[in-house]
Amino acid sequence: MSSIVLRSRTISNNFSSKIISQRGLCSGVVSSSSDPSKGTTISSQSILSDQSTPPPLAPEVAPQVSGGKIWSFVKYGLIAGVTGTTGYAGYLSYKCSCEEVDHKAKALRAAASYTPSEDASAIDKYGGLLYSAAMTVPAKALESYLDLRRLVEEHLLEYTEPTSDKLLPDLHPLEQHVFTLVLDLNETLLYTDWKRERGWRTFKRPGVDAFLEHLAKFYEIVVYSDQMNMYVDPVCERLDTKHCIRYRLSRGATNYQDGKHYRDLSKLNRDPAKILYVSAHAFDSSLQPENCVPIKPYKLETDDTALLDLIPFLEYVARNSPADIRQVLQSYERKDITKEFLERSKEYQRRVQEQKQQGRLWRR
Numbered sequence: 001m002s003s004i005v006l007r008s009r010t011i012s013n014n015f016s017s018k019i020i021s022q023r024g025l026c027s028g029v030v031s032s033s034s035d036p037s038k039g040t041t042i043s044s045q046s047i048l049s050d051q052s053t054p055p056p057l058a059p060e061v062a063p064q065v066s067g068g069k070i071w072s073f074v075k076y077g078l079i080a081g082v083t084g085t086t087g088y089a090g091y092l093s094y095k096c097s098c099e100e101v102d103h104k105a106k107a108l109r110a111a112a113s114y115t116p117s118e119d120a121s122a123i124d125k126y127g128g129l130l131y132s133a134a135m136t137v138p139a140k141a142l143e144s145y146l147d148l149r150r151l152v153e154e155h156l157l158e159y160t161e162p163t164s165d166k167l168l169p170d171l172h173p174l175e176q177h178v179f180t181l182v183l184d185l186n187e188t189l190l191y192t193d194w195k196r197e198r199g200w201r202t203f204k205r206p207g208v209d210a211f212l213e214h215l216a217k218f219y220e221i222v223v224y225s226d227q228m229n230m231y232v233d234p235v236c237e238r239l240d241t242k243h244c245i246r247y248r249l250s251r252g253a254t255n256y257q258d259g260k261h262y263r264d265l266s267k268l269n270r271d272p273a274k275i276l277y278v279s280a281h282a283f284d285s286s287l288q289p290e291n292c293v294p295i296k297p298y299k300l301e302t303d304d305t306a307l308l309d310l311i312p313f314l315e316y317v318a319r320n321s322p323a324d325i326r327q328v329l330q331s332y333e334r335k336d337i338t339k340e341f342l343e344r345s346k347e348y349q350r351r352v353q354e355q356k357q358q359g360r361l362w363r364r
Helices: 002-034 036-050 065-095 098-104 106-112 122-160 208-215 229-239 306-320 325-330 337-363
Strands: 179-183 190-195 199-204 219-224 247-249 255-257 260-262 275-279 292-294
Touching: 122 255, 179 306, 208 219, 208 306, 229 247, 275 306, 275 325, 306 337
Parallel strands: 179 219, 179 275, 219 247, 275 292
Antiparallel strands: 190 199, 255 260
16 A cells, blocks of 8 residues: 555656646746747857857958068069160160260279279278179170160161162263263152042153253263152153163162151262252252252143253353362352353353453454
8 A cells, every 4th residue: 555655656746847847848938939039148058058169260361561562662663674774775875876875884884894902901892892793784784785776776777778888880981070960850850640530640841851862961860769669760761762861779779867768979989079969859858968959849830941941050060060069059059040040141241241342442
């Protein structure tokens, strides 16, 4: 009987403990639902308490500002150095010739090869070595610049200078007294015109045939043009059917400066005192203005007589053979030689007539 009572007490105690646990569970649920904030806090605390170790913090990024500044300083320093060096080299190329730069570089070469004397102190010797080493790099750079510039100038001379220092063959010994008459083509002996409906056409200047045929008796006639030889040769063949022109010079024989092709009369292998250059743009197209004979440009005028009017002056020069034609041309002071020569001729004739009349009076 007593054992039965003991079992019932044990069962009742277990049952009561279960009821208490269920009530606690229900109260926890109710409390959590009635106060959501507390429930959230409890759950978050339980989650944190379950983790054994706290999560690691994000690694701090080491600042790289100093390295970036150094690299930017080096980069911009190199850019500035290259830009400055290039600009200075361009200035030297524009302002100074290669010989002048070579002359100015002597001081830099001397600084690069500086050696202190044997009597100098150790500090002076060390400073001298540092100075010499610092000047070696600029000196080597300048030497490289000079070598490169000489190479470039040699190649450029092939395009800017005439193809030869003697553009014409030697004059025959029996013709050493003969003057050389250099003639331009465009607007001097002919005119080239272009129209859309017909393209290019070339017109001979009035009197060009008589001009060439007559003066070929007194002069060595040379055509000197800034056009290509593929244009000069066929034009001259059609222009000079009687072969009065001895030589033809085209663009390859010109001197290219400042975007223009100049006639260099000093390369003709002729005495400069016996060269006349006739051109509509004589003073603008020749490197020797003292040899120029200007003529009116030809613009398809039907009544143009400029070439024929110039024959008396050129024939007078050839017959009288002045010692230096440059002095004769200088006396005209760039005036219209045709009109000035005509006036001088009239004045000369008037003086001759006066002298004749005075001689007759003295005879009486």
